Amino acid sequence: MADSAQAQKLVYLVTGGCGFLGEHVVRMLLQREPRLGELRVFDLHLGPWLEELKTGPVRVTAIQGDVTQAHEVAAAVAGAHVVIHTAGLVDVFGRASPKTIHEVNVQGTRNVIEACVQTGTRFLVYTSSMEVVGPNTKGHPFYRGNEDTPYEAVHRHPYPCSKALAEWLVLEANGREVCGGLPLVTCALRPTGIYGEGHQIMRDFYRQGLRLGGRLFRAIPASVEHGRVYVGNVAWMHVLAARELERRAARMGGQVYFCYDGSPYKSYEDFNMEFLGPCGLRLVGTRPLVPYWLLVFLAALNVLLQWLLRPLLLYAPLLNPYTLAMANTTFTVSTDKAQRHFGYEPLFSWEDSRTRTILWVQATGGSAQ
Numbered sequence: 316m317a318d319s320a321q322a323q324k325l326v327y328l329v330t331g332g333c334g335f336l337g338e339h340v341v342r343m344l345l346q347r348e349p350r351l352g353e354l355r356v357f358d359l360h361l362g363p364w365l366e367e368l369k370t371g372p373v374r375v376t377a378i379q380g381d382v383t384q385a386h387e388v389a390a391a392v393a394g395a396h397v398v399i400h401t402a403g404l405v406d407v408f409g410r411a412s413p414k415t416i417h418e419v420n421v422q423g424t425r426n427v428i429e430a431c432v433q434t435g436t437r438f439l440v441y442t443s444s445m446e447v448v449g450p451n452t453k454g455h456p457f458y459r460g461n462e463d464t465p466y467e468a469v470h471r472h473p474y475p476c477s478k479a480l481a482e483w484l485v486l487e488a489n490g491r492e493v494c495g496g497l498p499l500v501t502c503a504l505r506p507t508g509i510y511g512e513g514h515q516i517m518r519d520f521y522r523q524g525l526r527l528g529g530r531l532f533r534a535i536p537a538s539v540e541h542g543r544v545y546v547g548n549v550a551w552m553h554v555l556a557a558r559e560l561e562r563r564a565a566r567m568g569g570q571v572y573f574c575y576d577g578s579p580y581k582s583y584e585d586f587n588m589e590f591l592g593p594c595g596l597r598l599v600g601t602r603p604l605v606p607y608w609l610l611v612f613l614a615a616l617n618v619l620l621q622w623l624l625r626p627l628l629l630y631a632p633l634l635n636p637y638t639l640a641m642a643n644t645t646f647t648v649s650t651d652k653a654q655r656h657f658g659y660e661p662l663f664s665w666e667d668s669r670t671r672t673i674l675w676v677q678a679t680g681g682s683a684q
């Protein structure tokens with residue numbers, strides 16, 4: 316039949332397509348989405364690597380734009396069949412103001428939804444976060460939970476507040492009539508801590524370890540489990556969800572899915588050592604070397620310093636009360652909802668994910684890239 320050969324070619328838009336996750340989504344779409352006819356990559360800052368993608372069979376359109384600007388978003392969305400909205404301001408270190416975080420993450424998402432409605436785009440996949448659930452302000456553990464596990468999701472920090480509100484907007488928009496009369500179909504994917512090629516914080520820890528003579532010092536008890544997922548699998552989950560939203564609209568529309576794979580359950584620091592160890596670093600101490608009260612004190616001191624230095628410079632270290640609470644509270648997921656709803660299986664095994672990440676740290680960790 317001519318049908319399969321002439322199957323409709325689709326236009327995809329990836330917002331935040333030049334970020335850590337976004338780049339993997341873009342590359343994954345090009346590799347694994349046979350119906351792709353045009354790929355629009357929308358970002359505040361376009362990466363030079365996009366140029367090499369323009370020589371392939373799929374039309375790649377780079378769009379420099381700001382999700383907070385409704386007209387820029389509408390122009391990018393017009394004519395797209397599917398939008399994967401990963402653009403976001405990921406800041407738990409006090410670099411940006413709460414207002415800016417809200418504008419990008421909440422108003423930006425509102426603009427994407429309204430653009431879909433106005434222009435008739437029917438399928439929207441939103442990159443949410445584990446943080447819309449927790450850890451909560453009370454530090455309650457979430458141990459191998461799933462999408463239905465009861466948990467008191469209470470936030471105060473601007474980042475999780477913004478992600479929770481944006482996710483709510485996306486889910487609430489499911490079923491809205493778009494231009495042309497058909498219903499919008501939306502879903503939200505909630506990655507835990509993403510790792511892999513391009514992960515800035517991993518590189519920061521590596522460089523810190525090199526500066527400290529090849530050592531890092533344990534600060535968090537090994538018993539605290541922190542959920543992690545490989546970026547390639549998160550990207551694959553986005554591609555698959557976007558593809559299946561049309562066929563399985565009734566099942567997937569308005570749903571949330573944690574992102575998961577075969578990455579082991581470990582503490583934040585022990586997990587990082589899976590990559591940094593083979594790169595020559597070692598984690599000193601089987602127990603935290605610094606008493607917890609001292610970490611709490613240092614984290615609070617960092618907040619004070621950030622505030623005092625603000626007129627002069629941006630002081631935004633990794634340690635603050637929020638990141639300490641994140642690293643020190645068990646939050647892990649165990650679910651098969653994405654498998655049941657849209658047939659997701661991780662594309663990369665843990666061994667592959669680990670090897671790819673190690674090679675990346677070795678290749679770029681010590682350089683300025």
Ligand SMILES: NC(=O)C1=CN([C@@H]2O[C@H](COP(=O)(O)OP(=O)(O)OC[C@H]3O[C@@H](n4cnc5c(N)ncnc54)[C@H](O)[C@@H]3O)[C@@H](O)[C@H]2O)C=CC1
Binds near residue numbers: 330334
């Ligand atoms: N990194 C992680 O561990 C996790 C990330 N997420 C979510 O995944 C998404 C991607 O995060 P990452 O790739 O880690 O962050 P990233 O900072 O590497 O990527 C975000 C991208 O969005 C773009 N962007 C920011 N503001 C924009 C604006 N106003 N207009 C257009 N583009 C803008 C940035 O330029 C960047 O390329 C975010 O929505 C984040 O909330 C969710 C869970 C975990």
Ligand SMILES: C[C@@H](CO)CCC[C@@H](C)[C@H]1CC[C@H]2[C@@H]3[C@H](O)CC4=CC(=O)CC[C@]4(C)[C@H]3CC[C@]12C
Binds near residue numbers: 516584634
């Ligand atoms: C106390 C320090 C001792 O070594 C360790 C500090 C580690 C923190 C910088 C990270 C611990 C947990 C991370 C967050 C978590 O993985 C979940 C996230 C989800 C998102 O949507 C965005 C990124 C992040 C907030 C991630 C950021 C870095 C940590 C706080």
